[in-house]
Amino acid sequence: MKFVIIGGDAAGMSAAMQIVRNSSGNSIIVLEKGGIYSYGQCGLPYVVGGKIESTDKVIARTQEEFQQKYGIDARVFHEVKSIDIKNKVVSGIIHNTGEGFDESYDRLLVATGASPIVPKWEGVSLPGIFTLKTIPDTEEILDFLYKGVRDVQSVVVIGGGYIGLEMAENFAELGKDVTIVERNEQLAGIFDNEMSELIHQEAKKHNVKLRMGESVEGFIGNQFVEYIKTDKGEIKADIVLVATGIRPNTSFLDGTGIVLGVNNAIRVNAYMQTNIEDVYAAGDCATQYHRVKERDDHIPLGTHANKQGRIAGLNMVNIPATFKGVVGTSIIKFFDLSLGRTGLSEKEASALNFPTATVFIESKDIAGYYPNDKKLTVKLVYHKETQKLLGGQVIGENGVDKRIDVLSTALYHSMTVDELLDLDLAYAPPYNGVWDPIQQAARRVK
Structure with a gap:
């Protein structure tokens, strides 16, 4: 065949x-x-930021390996x-x-x-305006930053989604002056408003400027991009990263x-x-x-x-297998915070006409009496009538991934918030309190 x-x-x-x-x-x-096989796109922002030393590190298998080791006619x-x-x-x-x-x-x-969405803005083809999806995209950004094309100090990231946030962090950690332009009133729109406020605070803490509720109209420049024109004015830019979705x-x-x-x-x-x-x-x-x-x-x-x-x-090859579906789980590092979410946000649940209720708490990632505990903010979204869990959001410095994975598993099995209380979760003071933060949140459900 x-x-x-x-x-x-x-x-x-x-x-x-x-x-x-x-x-x-x-x-x-x-x-x-393209010319490259099997690479980890999610690692590319960290190549730009220098945490991963080269694009070679994100390639899982090369074209030659597929051809020679596995007999696949892999063409570029x-x-x-x-x-x-x-x-x-x-x-x-x-x-x-x-x-x-x-x-x-x-x-x-x-x-x-x-592929990245790039609106047909005036001047969008000016040198210095980039997207990030492929290894060649990454190499072009690195060349622009480091090969003396121009002295890059001011960076503008258009879009406050995951790629936008990751790139803003990596540019900031390179010592650049970073501005995020977002047409909506909050960053990371997949989070609810009170959770996104924590993201806004983290951006400001690391001197990332936020231009919220502002729409890009075009770009101004001669040899390179120099300014971004928005509906509220102009923003200086030595380099622009467009992250407006795919x-x-x-x-x-x-x-x-x-x-x-x-x-x-x-x-x-x-x-x-x-x-x-x-x-x-x-x-x-x-x-x-x-x-x-x-x-x-x-x-x-x-x-x-x-x-x-x-x-x-x-x-x-006629071996029956089925894709069991997703529950909408994701996590991102943004400076000192981890941003995790799964299932539906309150906004999404309401838009789907679920009778929705929520609980929101601030807790600790470990036992409160153990040294170096950190704040952990948890929001649960659930069905008001059946108490079935609909979604969860967790933001903090430590322990976010653990909680989101537990909530993701609970969603996969259609658990109620009451059933979260029955979970036998790992406990020792350096790792958790006797009631895990997601259980603490579940205990507040009326």
């Missing part, structure tokens, strides 16, 4: 490896638009432009030669990921009949199948079933991409 995979990163190569490990005598062709600079569903052929262009190509398939996986790479599917869903991501079932026979999809270009919302969603994260790719690969 001949398998063709479009996309050589997390989802695509997870699928390819499952095909290799669980079948034999097949042809596996991977068509990657092959961009698929169209799919002939009837005749089972993908067509595209080889960027480093300019030639076209056609490749037939028996089964096809679309794992094309997503969009699934699915536009090339127009006319194929492949059904798209949330955010124009490819709609897939639990087996990673599309509505077209023998065509699968996985990763940032595909939908994910949200267990709490009980509907398809689009939450592009590396964890989901690897899981979906693995499941797609198994099903492509």
Whole structure:
């Protein structure tokens, strides 16, 4: 059987490896638009900040390793432009030669990921304006910072989501003068207002300037970007990072009949199948079933991409496996704080018409009498009538990941807030109080 995979990163190569490990005598062709395989995109902000010494460190496996060790026909600079569903052929262009190509398939996986959204602002093509999604993006930023193109002091980050916050932190720790411009009134919109206020305080504590409720209109400059023009004035900028979200790479599917869903991501079932026979999809270009919302969603994260790719690969070689869905778990480091959330925020739950109630507490990450305890802020969102847990948010210096993972597991199993009290969680004074902070919060539910 001949398998063709479009996309050589997390989802695509997870699928390819499952095909290799669980079948034999097949042809596996991977068509990657760029020149690099299997790298950790989430590590790129820390390469810019110098915490990770080079982009080489975030590459899991090289093209040569896939070819020589696993027998995968892993190609680079092959961009698929169209799919002939009837005749089972993908067509595209080889960027480093300019030639076209056609490749037939028996089964096809679309794992094309997503690309940064860059609005069509005036002057957006000026040198010094960047996005961050790939290793070449990272190298371009590093060259601009360190190869004497200009003296970079003032940095403007457009967008206060996860990438925006991570990049603001890393630029600030390089000693740059950092400003975040966010069109909404809060950073990290997936958190509720009282939790995001902690994020605002942390930004100001580290001298990151916040321009909230401000919309970018364009850029001003000659040889390089010099100022950002907004609806409230101008902001000096030696370098600009645009972090306004990402969009699934699915536009090339127009006319194929492949059904798209949330955010124009490819709609897939639990087996990673599309509505077209023998065509699968996985990763940032595909939908994910949200267990709490009980509907398809689009939450592009590396964890989901690897899981979906693995499941797609198994099903492509007739080993039944299903993707069990997501609950919306994520965590980010922002200076001294960890920001964790899972499930639904109060805003999301209300928008979905859940009868919603919440509890909000300030606690400690360890026993209050043990040295060096740190504040931990916890918010639980639950169903007012059934007391079923709907979501949780935890922010603090230490112990956030532990609590978010417990809440994520509770959401996966549809637990109530009362049932949180029955969990047998690890306790010793250097690690916890006798009642874990999420249990303390659950005890306040009426």
